[in-house]
Amino acid sequence: MKSTMNVLLYMPPSLRERRRYLLFEVMCEQEIDKRDLLKEIWDSIYSLYGDVGASEIKLRLIEYHNREEGKSGVGVLKCAHDKVEEVRASLACIHSVNGARVGIRVIKISGTIKGATRLRR
Amino acid sequence: MPNFFDLNVHAYPETDAPVEELRRVAKRYGYAGIALTNHNESVKERVESNFIITGVEIRANSVLELKRKVTLHWGKVPLLVVHGGDDKLNRAAVEDSRVDILAHPCGENGEGELNHVSVRYAAANGVAIDFNLGALIHNRRGDRARILDKMRETLKLVRKYNAPMILTSNAHSIYDLRAPHEMIALAALFGMSKEEATSALCDIPQGILEKRWKKDREVELL
Numbered sequence: 337m338k339s340t341m342n343v344l345l346y347m348p349p350s351l352r353e354r355r356r357y358l359l360f361e362v363m364c365e366q367e368i369d370k371r372d373l374l375k376e377i378w379d380s381i382y383s384l385y386g387d388v389g390a391s392e393i394k395l396r397l398i399e400y401h402n403r404e405e406g407k408s409g410v411g412v413l414k415c416a417h418d419k420v421e422e423v424r425a426s427l428a429c430i431h432s433v434n435g436a437r438v439g440i441r442v443i444k445i446s447g448t449i450k451g452a453t454r455l456r457r
Numbered sequence: 458m459p460n461f462f463d464l465n466v467h468a469y470p471e472t473d474a475p476v477e478e479l480r481r482v483a484k485r486y487g488y489a490g491i492a493l494t495n496h497n498e499s500v501k502e503r504v505e506s507n508f509i510i511t512g513v514e515i516r517a518n519s520v521l522e523l524k525r526k527v528t529l530h531w532g533k534v535p536l537l538v539v540h541g542g543d544d545k546l547n548r549a550a551v552e553d554s555r556v557d558i559l560a561h562p563c564g565e566n567g568e569g570e571l572n573h574v575s576v577r578y579a580a581a582n583g584v585a586i587d588f589n590l591g592a593l594i595h596n597r598r599g600d601r602a603r604i605l606d607k608m609r610e611t612l613k614l615v616r617k618y619n620a621p622m623i624l625t626s627n628a629h630s631i632y633d634l635r636a637p638h639e640m641i642a643l644a645a646l647f648g649m650s651k652e653e654a655t656s657a658l659c660d661i662p663q664g665i666l667e668k669r670w671k672k673d674r675e676v677e678l679l
Contacts, residue, residue, distance in 0.1 A: 363482070363631065363632060383601075421645055424639055424642035425639075425642040428594065428640075428642060429643070430594075431632070431633070437632035439631065439632040439634060440639075441486060441635065441638075442638065442639070
């Protein structure tokens with residue numbers, strides 16, 4: 337019984353949605369909270385593409401952490417594979433998080449988290 | 458990798474962004490050069506590098522004042538930008554072949570307009586039409602919709618008359634700068650294709666700095 341449950345719970349790979357993982361870098365005035373950042377990203381997406389567009393993008397924030405005494409931060413986002421340019425535009429439109437000025441750029445795009453976070457040689 | 462340029466950045470003393478900081482961030486973002494274009498005066502600080510191009514952005518209230526300031530700065534700085542927005546000033550700027558770039562012809566917040574006659578003059582005189590992406594970053598809702606509409610109109614005319622066009626950030630701080638690929642994604646918002654946007658960030662700025670379109674004109678005149 338347990339084995340059938342497991343089979344039903346996990347979507348077969350052929351049916352899974354194709355996605356992209358984006359490694360991004362935030363340059364900020366002061367340390368920013370992960371939750372504030374995510375809220376700002378969603379605001380930007382809603383403002384640019386509306387509710388329907390936002391649902392198609394299928395955005396998730398996988399990870400975010402600050403570095404260099406809060407002057408910058410890095411994170412990983414997940415989105416639908418054909419919506420990378422839309423996410424880039426939404427990230428570029430963010431000018432402040434919680435009153436602190438920020439600038440975001442995408443460093444790397446990959447089909448797997450491992451690929452996106454692998455160190456460049 | 459192509460050479461990307463951002464030809465409209467404002468630095469200290471006009472803003473609180475030191476030249477060295479801007480250079481560091483722009484280099485990190487993958488630019489081959491940025492132009493410091495403070496309003497009405499060039500940056501005094503001398504930087505010994507090919508990365509920084511010193512220009513001036515002329516802001517005037519009347520056509521007469523504009524012409525006087527263009528004459529004053531022409532030949533002294535490698536890049537002459539005119540602060541656009543007003544219809545009459547836009548027209549005067551594109552009619553003057555000494556001007557290199559007409560910055561934000563639709564105004565910094567989309568209040569002005571550029572008509573087909575002006576764009577035709579711009580193509581003939583080699584004045585580049587600038588698309589100010591900073592306006593898209595700093596405005597929301599109705600304002601941004603209006604700006605996007607204006608940019609779409611301008612893009613249509615620029616394509617028709619084949620005028621040089623560039624993308625700039627109009628940055629006032631290091632946080633306003635955006636990496637080249639982000640600029641291309643922003644340009645896609647008003648219908649610019651990836652190829653057009655790439656050339657508006659690489660080839661055309663390079664051509665402006667080399668005065669490519671101006672030379673052609675001089676040869677014709679001779």
